[in-house]
Amino acid sequence: MLTALYVMIGLALLLGIVLGYSALKFKVEGDPLIARIDAILPQTQCGQCGYPGCKPYATAIAKGEADINQCPPGGDAGVHALADLLGVEYKPLNAEHGEPKPKSVAVIDENVCIGCTLCIQACPVDAILGAAKHMHTVIASECTGCELCVAPCPVDCISMEPIAESPANWKWRYPVFEIKPERPVQKKSAA
Amino acid sequence: MNAIVNISRLLKDRLAKTGLSRFKGGVHPPQHKLESTTSPIRSVPVPKYLVLPLRQHVGNVSKLQVATGDHVLKGQLLAKADGQVSAAVHAPTSGVIASIGNQLIPHPSGLPDISITLESDGKDQWIERQALDYLAMSKPELLDHLREAGVVGLGGATFPSHIKLREDTRHPVRTLIINGAECEPYITCDDMLMRERADEIVRGIEIMRYLLDAEVCAIGIEDNKPEAIRAMREAVAKSEIAINVIAVPTIYPGGGAKQLIKVITGKEVPSGRLPTEIGVQCFNVATAYSVHRVVNHGEPVISRVVTVTGNVAHAGNYEAPLGISISELVQLAGGQAEDGDLIMGGPMMGFNLPAVDVPVVKATNCIIVPSAEMFPDPEPALPCIRCTRCADACPVNLQPQELYWFSKSQNLEKAREYDIFDCIECGCCTYVCPSNIPLVQYYRYAKSEIIAQDRAKEAADIARERNEFRLMRIEREKQERAQKHAQKAAGAKAETGADNAVEAAKKAAIAAAVERAKAQKAEVVAKNTEAVSPRVEAEIAKIEARRAQQPEPLRQPEQAQLFAESQEAEVTSASSQVESLQPLSKDKQPTEEAK
Amino acid sequence: MNRSPYLTDAPSVTSIMLRVLLALVPGIAAYVWVFGGGILVTLALASVTALSVEALMLKLRGRPIRMFITDGSALVTAWLLALALPPLAPWWLIVLGTAIAIVLAKQLYGGLGYNPFNPAMVAYAALLISFPLLMTSWPAPLTLAEIQLGFVEQMQFIFSGALPTGVALDAVTSATPLDYLKTQLTLNHSMEEISQSSIFGSLGGQGIELIAAGYLLGGLYLIQQRIITWHLPTAFLASIALIAAIFYLADASRFADPAFHLFSGATMLCAFFIITDPVSGPTTPKGKLIFAAGIGFMTYIIRVYGGYPDGVAFAVIFFNICVPLIDAYTQPRVFGHEK
């Protein structure tokens, strides 16, 4: 009995050493904390977190000034990733900072735009093109959907349009099937 | 330990004794190929309407070359390849472009996509066709021809062929493999094509070999198609180049490109790389056939052979014009189907069509009209019991049960680490799972989720860069302005009056512009102004409030003005701009309230 | 919408489990031959307990009852435990053990497919620790016992602990060969003297070797049916044989020969039925080899040096803990990857 115990303890110790060693060996040296947090943030630069952009928010998190659940564009997945990185408990998104919305892009109604450049100045990623007094357009691929250009427009010609699903960006769904012992008899495939 | 595993493998290989290699795993589903091989390939009358999606291939959507109302001839270019990874679309018959717009396409998403609708004029009148003397042409020229003719892989992958046929100086292709394995149950279009048009296929192979300068040519055909093997052997005997017809063992998924390459050459295509890296290139027999049609007849890809089988009266192969509605094909075969019933592709890797009324595209190799008995609903899934039957069946030697676990728990990083991207979605694992777990569906989900995340990450990186660049530029301009300002301060101070004048003029100009815009808006109805729901309005108000509070540099008028300065050359004075901006944003409030 | 592959060809979980039960039949037949029909009572008792406890737990957990009750996994657990317990164990020990296996070791971890430990072995270990005496008192094989109990008398004994009048407990029990070997060795008897005892057969324990042969037969059937792979049993038996051979060659007077170790105790049951539990075992081919060889090694060590006569249960549980680690480090080479 005792011998068996010793054997087990011995093996457990051995295992512990192996584990500890591999943890040390495979440890990855990473970027400084702020950069790693910033890498998780969606870079929408919308300011909903209460900071002027993603980097400042990342800095605030790293300093411990801000909570991890203030970024709606990052969504739940983002909070999870932050919680993982920082080794803290996950918490649901703080509703004060807004709800996650489907990803959108800004669209400028070119008939209405007066070319005042206010939106250009507001856009954190220079996604709007246009010269003064000329109609402006949004480069859709660069637009992060931050909505910062919507409010400054004096003629309200900017609208946010959710990105439509197309065969190009379509994703497979999570397979849903229920564990049910008695299935209703179906004639056709559940298409 | 390794030794034991290796010895057992060696023994197995000894037993094979065919000179061919084998890949691990695989399954033997019932073939069901006889039903559709009893009669020759049938031709299909040209229907009244043809629908031609612009996305029929891997890569960029083709660029539209026609407009509604245009009259086109059979074989005329409708949309040309956009960039290298793209392919052209041609008119399968002569007629008039009836419309261009979103139509349902045969895609697992069930989403519509941009398509051309062609109304046939019944004349089926060809454009001028010209055979090419390819040996006299430069290779790039010939490749351009293939690109313009819309040649893509017809095995189902629809990757533009001209790219695969480019000579790669770093990885010269030694072995050209033509894939006639056709391992999926029910599908027989390649089989019939080989039986009936072996010579044409060989002509195509000759062209491909010429382009790639391959030393060895081999056609791999599963040994369950003796007629096709015989026909191909006869055809290659007549050819001037040496082509090997190899009967490969019948096992699913032996027709997967990487699997076939392994069987024939014994080499594995490195993960995530192209076969050219091991000096091999692989094409489907139907692709070889269409290369022949393009080069030797001047006919672009406007039709393909489609197997229609399952619960139909005349199962068989039909040479269908691209764009014909699948429901017409099914009717022709004497079958009936409802939306959501039909399966495109084989029973192992195919998918349910969103509707019966979707067009035949270049990827449509097979249409199965299922009956309830053919593919019964799956039993409800039980938890995974880790029996590893799936791992034994996996041709890629993955651990499907682990991938399932990671995909199910959305542990996507782990799934990637366990090489989910090496999964070829062949379905062998699901085929043998005693717990009836739809494993492949989980992998498809996990893969597309990972891809989407990677894209988002890329976009975020670009956004970060652009944002940093912007902040840097603002900083730089601030310094420049400070310099300028200092210079100015040293100069005249009496210019304020003039400044005011400029400012007033500017204000008036903006006010006028706002008026104009308002007038315009009355007609055009801007999207987010009229008829906005109270919720949206509240949203806008909130965003504004947020912006107003923001302490960040972006909001500082000073910087906004800096940017404006660089944009507006005519405004010389910095301070005047600041003021001209302030009233402007105040102006906005009444506009808002007026609604 | 899309559920390809539309075709499947897989035995159901139920049919797999039923075939495992079928594979146990030769062993059970030998068991009845050697120890009498009492084992049938034990099996029935364990089965009924397992099914009812499983149903109860499924109901409490709000899981579909019929689907999981019919998968047959509870029966397999129950039978394995019943076969591992001493014959003629009192009814409450059987019920308690089965309940532990199903409730603690299986359902509380999430039921079928989620148990990290082999349920039968968890129950066995729990009983061994709590009731060491009961768990180690084995009846003598019928051919050796002074008095042979009939089926009815065995049943009486199981349910009431009462022996026919005039029969002393000693008359029906005897030390198991493993037990006997250990006590005799501590008394400094040599192997030759010990193996003269009537409880030793030609290979393993008298009678027990017959049962072991039955299990071996069933195990080969399972391999033939592709329900288990050769890796686990082979590595397990080879590892026991190897280490036993080493010790035996080193000192034949103090260590039993490899054949004895292979054909006594629960070695064969373990090789083909216990360590082959898919849920709690490793999944990679190499992992299976390591896992089974490790259990074999540890079983031998506990047998020879440990306090318990047979160490299979502890060895299995210990290596169950190591499974994730083993799997993680033995991932096979994926097609197109360098190793």
Ligand code: SF4
């Ligand atoms: S809330 Fe907006 S600015 Fe803040 S971190 Fe998220 S995306 Fe970046």
Ligand code: SF4
């Ligand atoms: S265009 Fe508008 S919504 Fe898009 S990134 Fe720029 S400010 Fe944000």
Ligand code: SF4
């Ligand atoms: S075949 Fe099914 S039950 Fe078996 S290990 Fe694979 S996923 Fe699990």
Ligand code: SF4
């Ligand atoms: S679908 Fe993927 S995991 Fe499953 S058997 Fe095929 S390659 Fe392996």
